Amino acid sequence: MEDRYEIRGKIGQGGLGAVYRGYDTRMSREVAIKRISTGDENGGKEESTRQLIKEAGALASLQHPHIVTVHDVGADEEGPYVVMELIAGKTLDELIERAPLTWPDFRELALQTQEALIAAHELNLIHSDLKPSNLMLAWLPSGKFQVKIVDFGLATLARSQTKQDLDSLDAVYGSIFFMPPEQFERHPLDERSDIYSMGCVYYQALAGSYPFGGTTGSEVMSAHLNHTVTPLQEVRSDIPMWVCDWIMWQINRNPADRPDSARQCLSVFLQNDKNPNPTMSLGTAQPNGPKRPRLIIPGSEPVATDAPPAKTPQAATPVALSAPAAIVSSLPADPVTVSEGPQTKSAPQPLKPPEGAKPSVHTSPQELLPAVPEAVATGPLRVPLATAASTATAASVRGAAQPTVGMPRKPAKRKLSNAAKTMIAAVLGILVVLLAWMLIDRQSQNRETAIYNEMIQYAAKGDATELPVTKHKLDILLSAATNVSANEHRQTIYKALYLAKATDGTDVDKVIAEFATTREMLPDVKEILIRDVIRMRKNPGVVPILLQYASSTTDARSAVSALQAVRFMAGEEQFDQFIGVIQTTTNADIRKAAEETAAEIIRKSSNRAAFADRLAISHSTAVDENIRHSLLRLLGRCGGPKALEVVRAALADSDQKNQIAAIMALGHWGDDSGFPILADYISAASDDSLRNRAFESALRFVSDTTVEHDPKAWEDQWTMLSKQAKTRVEQEKIIRGLVNFDTDWALRLVEGYTKSDDDRIADLAERALDQMKENQKKNSDEE
Secondary structure (H helix, E strand, C coil): CCCCEEEEEEEEECCCCEEEEEEECCCCEEEEEEECCCCCCCCCHHHHHHHHHHHHHHHHHCCECCECCEEEEEEECCEEEEEEECCCCEEHHHHHHHCCCCHHHHHHHHHHHHHHHHHHHCCCCCCCCCCHHHEEEEECCCCCEEEEECCCCHHHHHHHHHCCCCCCCCCCCCCHHHCCHHHHCCCCCCHHHHHHHHHHHHHHHHHCCCCCCCCEHHHHHHHHHHCCCCCHHHCCCCCCHHHHHHHHHHCCCCHHHCCCCHHHHHHHHHHHHHCCCCCCCCCCCCCCCCCCCCCCCCCCCCCCCCCCCCCCCCCCCCCCCCCCCCCCCCCCCCCCECCCCCCCCCCCCCCCCCCCCCCCCCCCCCCCCCCCCHHHHHCCCCCCHHHHHHHHHHHHHHHCCCCCCCCCCCCCCCCCCHHHHHHHHHHHHHHHHHHHHHHHHHHHHHHHHHHHHHHHHHHCCCCCCCEEECHHHHHHHHHHHCCHHHHHHHHHHHHHHHHEEECCCCCHHHHHHHHHHHCCCCHHHHHHHHHHHHHHHCCHHHHHHHHHHHHHCCCHHHHHHHHHHCCCCCCHHHHHHHHHHHHHCCCHHHHHHHHHHHHHHHHHCCCHHHHHHHHHHHHHHCCCHHHHHHHHHHHHHHCCHHHHHHHHHHHCCCCHHHHHHHHHHHHCCCCHHHHHHHHHHHHHCCCHHHHHHHHHHHHHHHHCCCCCCCHHHHHHHHHHHHHHCCCHHHHHHHHHHHCCCCCHHHHHHHHHHCCCCCHHHHHHHHHHHHHHHHHHHHHHHHC
16 A cells, blocks of 8 residues: 555454555545455456456545545555545444434434435446445534445445355345345346335334344345335334335335335435325326335235245234334354344434533434523413503603693593393303313313323333223323324324223224224324224224225225234134125225235135135136136135136136236145146246246245145155256246255255356355255254
8 A cells, every 4th residue: 555544453344345444644634444355366356456446436426425435546465445534433233233213313314315325326326235334323513413325336346346146145245134136136236226225224223123034144035035024114113104114115026116216215205204194105106197106015916027926924923012123133153144133122212422422402402592480381471571661651650740730520430230230240150151161171181181191101111011091091092193283192192002901891992993994084094093003903803893994985095904904813704705895896906905814814724625615606707807816816825626627727718817817826826736737837838928927936836835735745846846947047046945945855956956057056056055965964963
């Protein structure tokens, strides 16, 4: 390194190389110096270094208050280096380890990071390695924190020079929790990839846990690719609903379903933040209307894309509203084990300036003006000073001796008649009654306010588990939930309703359900009461109320919320009612929500054949193709002879939509009997698009561990599918699926890929084989 820079100590070691504290002797300032490893093992190191310096030099043009500034790039005998500004602060992952962020701190984080992404993306610079450790927070003299994104563009440059294979499960710099699915699939990255990674960072900052978790690299990849994620609102109910939807919008499985750009992402955030009661669209824009955020709900049927369809996640265990979900705390130490994340151990806490710094003027209570004395604040109206002075002057004049010459005589007072006195007395009596009534009403309001405050304070405690209520107290909470002026406490009100437990025999769940389905209120309030509060209370007794509401309301959004709320509460006795909703509604979102709930009923049932018979009859009489397709998918979950008969007919139909519905049904088949039909279809399909859909559906089926597979049939299914894998992408998916097995037949199948002419497939298979053997040995030792 040239004499200009002095190394004064090592700061840390990352995936891109080591970082040192340095001193710029020419500019007399401290700097951070990052050594970047080119990793060129085949010679040509000088050319690699020259190219990296040339491209890294372009990063110096990126000047933004929320992106670390690159001062210089160069190279010496040890290789290339980048000189950047030195940030005195903490990384976001260090802060998350202490506690998840509060809403005010997260709002500031979101605004600053989105501004940074806009600036970088407009210069066509993609970060491609966004994660909490690449977000530095430094505190300004005012006490406000400032976010700085580090390593912008360096990850891409380093990978392009090292030819790093993203398929490697043990060399992703610990970023695997934040990688977009397209990066695992080696698809081209764009700004929507950064948006996905930043959305994952936001999720962890609020939840204290990764959105897509797992104990091994394979499990985390599977979570990303199958979009297995718990909705953020279930983890942080105190955060505004629109914020949770905004984050979930960014981490959609398919790039087309995410914001188009950071500019659009920030624009939606600012619009919703200004609106006291914002909502996020759950669908597509109206014809000829502006594009709206599209939120793909986890667990819904996948849209027609080339990407693997989302896997329906298992029912998430409701998380206590009082505490964020804990992060995975113990991970096995094997070659594909991912690094341990931060351990969040407390409730959300506000970020504070470093110890010894002055209090922040942005977050500390303001006491610049003297407090108003209580007597002045609550006592009678005082006369302004100017008025009091003039009154005193007038009084002193009246008290002085005055001449009487020429002054008119004061007229005599007139006496009031008895009638007038009676009228005045009556008016005074009415006033007294009104004042008494107002006083009583005010006292009643004060008592209700005191009750409300007491309940809110109790619900706000982190260790609150039950909130004792009477019918009167419950009415106070419900009224407050719909009161716009209570907006600042609304999330705590929802929590109080979730914790409410009657002490006077009141059916709390029925009262909340009837209130939410009969009263006029803001759409987002109704949605949260139904979809979140009622659902998390998990009382099957409210299912008939919500089903009736979903069947009769003209508000599609509320109907979907009602159907989602009962998804895990409905029983077999209500199955026909959900089929009735599917058959009668003209709204696709309502039909999908009813189908998902019916599918959950089938999944839990021990008598699927009975459902298959009823569905087959309904399918045969349905006229609308969308209804037929929905019923066909449900038939697949039942399995059995009736379902096979209907599926075979659909596959033989000339209408591709019917074939696609049948293919999807076979991917969710209830047992092994449907797989041979799908295998034959894959072998005979002449249309590449349909054949690819069938392959993905078959892969989904064999990967589904909730199906009771016959061991020998399972082996045959994987063997057949392995032989049918034609493209590199399909072969990679087979290898990644098999790495979770430690059986001899799985090892044989993967070993076959080590002889592939495609070096990348052979290399991936060899690494997978090593891991499978190690897992097999570990399991054997444990036994």
